[in-house]
Amino acid sequence: MGRLSGLFAPSSIAVVGATDREGSVGRAIIENLDADYDGDVVAVNPYRGSVLGHTCYDDLEEAPYVDLAVVVVPPDAAIETVRSAGEVGIKNVVVITAGFGETGSEGATREQELQAVAEEYDLNVVGPNSLGIMSTPVGMNATFGPDNALDGSISFMSQSGAFVTAVLDWAIQQDIGFKDVVSLGNKAVLDETDFVEAWGEDDDTDVIVGYLEGIDRGREFIETAREANDDTPMVLVKSGRTEAGAQAASSHTGTMAGAEAAYEAGLEQAGVLRVDTVQELFDAARALSGLPELPKDDVAVVTNAGGPGVMATDAVGDSSLNLASFSDATLESFDELLPDEATGYNPVDVIGDADVARFRGALDIALNDDGVGAAIVLAAPTAVLSYEELADAVGELQAEYGKPVVGAFMGGESAERGAAALREHGIPNYFDPARAVDSLEALSRYREISERTYPEHETFEDVDRERAREILGRVEERSDNRLGVEAMDLLDAYGIPTPDGEVVDSPAEAESVAADIEGDVVMKIVSPDILHKSDIGGVRVGVEQADVRDAYEDLVARAHNYQPDADVLGVQVQAMVDLDDATETIIGANRDPQFGPLLLFGLGGIFVEVLEDTSLRVGPISEPEARTMVDEIKAAPLLRGARGREPADVDAVVEALQRLSQLVWEFPAILELDVNPLVAGPDGANAIDVRLTVDPDQLADEPRTDAPSTTDHSTPSPDQ
CATH class of the missing domain: 3.40.50.261 (Succinyl-CoA synthetase domains)
Structure with a gap:
């Protein structure tokens, strides 16, 4: 189990805050340890001479060295106790104490102090606000719950201590056994990803199960779970599916719940079996561990x-x-x-x-x-x-x-x-x-x-990162942080095809640009204050060369009539794209707080919000992942040539998705980005419109090129 072996198989445990007072947490933990634990139990409390037959020591410095410290003292004292553990060389700490991030701003500050101490001494800290931990091979019940777990090969983590006690009570009745049990608490230091990694390497854990209200390091969780899944299946209940549920999760543990769509995509990509109920959780776990x-x-x-x-x-x-x-x-x-x-x-x-x-x-x-x-x-x-x-x-x-x-x-x-x-x-x-x-x-x-394989993410080297950063930087000159069609060059910089055209700010310029484009043109008003241009007549399609000047003036007038104070940047003049044999799709991205860029593909144009026919993946995505996104929407037959239509160039759509994935991964400043429509025709794909939101505070950072590692977990079949 690597660095967490001392957490689950300690030869000695100190309970800081041990007491013999009836009904106290400190007494319950001592009693639970005395029941079955194979190692030494050390009591620490400067106000007691002994506790339940254990000599009491004033502090960890005076006490004999232990492998694990369980902390049950008030919040401020808990931080100093963790520091003392670090100073005497104890690497594993469970903080039972509440009163940290789950209680508001003062508690959040206290939790940050705890994190700083853990980082300073490189400590493995469970909690705070934790019920504790168990490990049946050594008989360790370092919790204040009423029951010890039965022996078994299931390792169980929960973000709710109450859920742990309820499950253990039920599991005894159902004769379900466990190897390790962890009440995660606030996850100030160790989180679900750390335990997935440890249990994935543990020969005695056959199945990982869990109840989570949020996942803190979404992308790392995906990569870690994929590796664990080689030998160890994982089944999770993730609460907070509904908006009300997500709010309840946040108030309960201080967790910032990400979008449900991101969790759906992320857990699927991680290879997690997600279920809705406790019964489903352990029905699956029993089958996976015993059959x-x-x-x-x-x-x-x-x-x-x-x-x-x-x-x-x-x-x-x-x-x-x-x-x-x-x-x-x-x-x-x-x-x-x-x-x-x-x-x-x-x-x-x-x-x-x-x-x-x-x-x-x-x-x-x-x-x-x-x-x-x-x-x-x-x-x-x-x-x-x-x-x-x-x-x-x-x-x-x-x-x-x-x-x-x-x-x-x-x-x-x-x-x-x-x-x-x-x-x-x-x-x-x-x-x-x-x-x-x-x-x-x-x-x-x-x-x-x-049996899945996870191919390497392709990095396109023909991109212009400096040009992209310059375009994104234009938001620094604005009162808001949105960009529209005036940022079409951003897509060009990352190799996503766009029709010929420019944004102009005068009728004369419009005529000049149109003259360089063969055939009729499309003209669109450019304003960060007008998001839905079609709704106000801000788009003209099939404008002949002779009508370009009048169309320019009409579009600007419509914009000012609709919103007199709108910031009108000009008009985009763009080559026409043949839609007769094409399908309008959408590619986009939204930055989730836990998982990072969430990529979207679906039927686009005016239908995207009505039909909601989309697929989602956490980025960055590989070529097979992008292709699967295209294939799994209900409207995929349209792209493959349904009802006699000529098939679209799906390869071009797949590449556009990959390039967009790389763009939003390399520039975390991009909070949202929609290319709608991306017109997919027989001869390629063209991005017709773009809209994005940018965080100016992140523009100073260099573009990131550290795409997460990927690993082939099995040998591909010959046709892959």
């Missing part, structure tokens, strides 16, 4: 109950899985095994009088079929069926064939006994057949994630 890998998505259902069998069939149909089609040899075997009233087609109904032998024989035949990747054993209780014996048969056959099998033993007390027997074989049981299907779908999703 064999799913070789293929074709599922057999073996049942003694026709109605629930239909329910399971419907659930498979609603999922990404398939109901397996049996071979002729398999069907013949079922004919030989089953009575005439039974059916050997999938779902296999062994009928209500089936005993364990018939159930076992049917499951054996199904798993022996090469077309079957997994099985669900769905049973209703009968007088002739022992759930415990059936569970043992299911476990033995799963071990023999190496294919995942899940149980849906329905019922009450008898089902509980059967579920307990299944757990002995690492097999989960679900009362609801749909949950059994969902658990297998989690295996399928993880297989797809683990």
Whole structure:
């Protein structure tokens, strides 16, 4: 586990603020450690001689050296305690104390002081405002929760301490075990990315699960999770989906929640299985930690109950899985095994009088079929069926064939006994057949994630960064921070094609520019105060050369009539782009506080806000990622030549997306950027309009060229 090994496997722990006072946090932590912890427990409290049989020391300087300090003292004293830990060489600290960033500006200042101390001494600090941490291999329960975790291979992190206590209480009832448990608290120093990295390297962690309200280092999280996913699947509940939920998260932990769209894109790119409920979280975790890998998505259902069998069939149909089609040899075997009233087609109904032998024989035949990747054993209780014996048969056959099998033993007390027997074989049981299907779908999703490749991001070297910086710098001369079509040269600087044209500030200049353009022209008013030019008649299409002067004057007049105080910079004169065989798309970017640039592609023009047919990725993006963005919108068939249309040059669109991705990555000063429309035709793509918002305070920085590293996590197939 690298640098966090001392956090989870300390040989000794000091509790600073230990006390024997009933109902206190300091007492609860001492009692929890005394219950099972293998190492030494040191009590620190200058106002006590001893606590629950432990000699008390005045401070960490006087106490024996420990690997981990748990801090339960008032906020100001907590900072000094962390400093003392650093001075005596203790590298791992858990700050239980609240009263930091979650409480307002004074607490936020205090949290910054804590961060500075941790940085000065290079400390691993969990919290503040944390319930604490657990690690079952060493029996460590350094929390003030009421229960210790059961032993297991799931490592669990939560941004809510209350969620930890609730989950642990529920998990004991469900017989779900954990390896490590962390209450993240305010994440002043260590955050979710640090624990993903540690658990991804930990041979004893089979699955990472978590409840998060926000992700602090979005891009680093993506890269770290991708590496962890090679061997360790990750399942998360991310709260704050709704606007109200995001506000609640912020007030609860001081987390600045990013846009939900960014989390959706970022978690998908990270290879995280995102779920909505605690039940889904641990249904997936149990399947991923206990079952064999799913070789293929074709599922057999073996049942003694026709109605629930239909329910399971419907659930498979609603999922990404398939109901397996049996071979002729398999069907013949079922004919030989089953009575005439039974059916050997999938779902296999062994009928209500089936005993364990018939159930076992049917499951054996199904798993022996090469077309079957997994099985669900769905049973209703009968007088002739022992759930415990059936569970043992299911476990033995799963071990023999190496294919995942899940149980849906329905019922009450008898089902509980059967579920307990299944757990002995690492097999989960679900009362609801749909949950059994969902658990297998989690295996399928993880297989797809683990087989992904992440190609290197291409950096285009034919870009003009100095020219781009000069164009962005024009906002420093303005009263606002927006640029429009007058910044079309910014796209040129990064190789995104634009039609010939210029922004002019007189009728004579308009005529001169138009004369150099073959054919009719498009003319648009240029004003940072008028965002939707079409709404006021600020765009003229198909203007003949002879009408350019009059069109210029008309556009300027319309702008002043619409908004007398508008800052009118002039008129853009632009070559016409043939739209007859083209599709209007949009490419854009928005800077998310956690993940950075969020790239968008979709159907553009006037339809983008109406149809909302878009795809999103956290940038920078590679060529395959850009191509997937283009392919996954609903209107993609339009680009491929639907209804006899000539196909668009999709390669040109993909390259434009990549170049835009590089632009917004290299210039963090760009807060928002829309190219709408990007006209995609048979002979290429052209950016017709642009609008962007710039942060002038970041323009002094050099363009960044440190694109995040990417790693191939598997060998590409020959056609990739």
